[in-house]
Amino acid sequence: MKQPSKARARAQIREPQRLDPSERESIIAREAVSFFAEHGFGGQTRELAKRLGITQPLLYRYFPSKEALIERVYQEVFVGRWKPSWEKIITDRSVPLKARLIHFYRDYAEVILTYEWIRLFMFAGLRDLGLNARYLKMLRERAFENVIEEIRAEYGRPSTGDLPATVLEIEMVWGLHAAIFYLGVRKFIYSMPLETDVNSIIDAKVTTFLGGIRSILPAKVAANSAT
Structure with missing residues (x-):
């Protein structure tokens, strides 16, 4: 079986992992919990997106506003x-x-x-x-x-x-x-x-x-x- 070249292997490593939407949403929510606990609710979503390794527009695809993201954090931590x-x-x-x-x-x-x-x-x-x-x-x-x-x-x-x-x-x-x-x-x-x-x-x-x-x-x- 032919082995992939080193360049191709590196490209495969760098390529973002394709996740199921529900799984990505859960990952964003979990990271938001940690992020806001560390920085407070004044923390910027662009910094959260950077921490997640995704773009801010992608983050807003799952949570249309910062308020929606904060509500999810509330549900995860206090209600859940x-x-x-x-x-x-x-x-x-x-x-x-x-x-x-x-x-x-x-x-x-x-x-x-x-x-x-x-x-x-x-x-x-x-x-x-x-x-x-x-x-x-x-x-x-x-x-x-x-x-x-x-x-x-x-x-x-x-x-x-x-x-x-x-x-x-x-x-x-x-x-x-x-x-x-x-x-x-x-x-x-x-x-x-x-x-x-x-x-x-x-x-x-x-x-x-x-x-x-x-x-x-x-x-x-x-x-x-x-x-």
């Missing part, structure tokens, strides 16, 4: 990495409440305490892109409301279906969540290494949270308080 199983973990009353919250926050931390997630979330907030508000609304509906409902059930307090979550209850859960998020800020924004493992910190924060939350819960209903 949300696990529906987290809601089941929080609400599974066959497991003690403290164990459920520790399980949820340990698993959640593995997803969000990454270079890409933390930096993208911070950059999105600084650019006021509206992504943070959308994500935090999802977080409140899928996690915070469930956490408050389960805490109330644990301490015999009215269901949130009968008495909506109070501002103080929401703030307490925000405090726990923000304390865990801040671990990522320290590491990926401030470049401050943690002095102990994340799971130990989460366990301590959940324990402290449960120790103080009871004082701001609504009063027990009369039927439950009678002895």
Whole structure:
């Protein structure tokens, strides 16, 4: 079998690989995640295209605007990495409440305490892109409301279906969540290494949270308080 000449072999190496459109779109999206995490959402698409080894017009063939590309990044990182199983973990009353919250926050931390997630979330907030508000609304509906409902059930307090979550209850859960998020800020924004493992910190924060939350819960209903 005749071997190709060296010049022809080099040309074959230099020739851009022909990719399936869906595969190329996924490659662009993945690289956009890394690019914006590094440079912020002010990063130029021409630089992203250069990094990908493609032309800017080709990039816009897959994503017609920078806004469309940013939306894909949001879907990939913030929506796509949300696990529906987290809601089941929080609400599974066959497991003690403290164990459920520790399980949820340990698993959640593995997803969000990454270079890409933390930096993208911070950059999105600084650019006021509206992504943070959308994500935090999802977080409140899928996690915070469930956490408050389960805490109330644990301490015999009215269901949130009968008495909506109070501002103080929401703030307490925000405090726990923000304390865990801040671990990522320290590491990926401030470049401050943690002095102990994340799971130990989460366990301590959940324990402290449960120790103080009871004082701001609504009063027990009369039927439950009678002895």
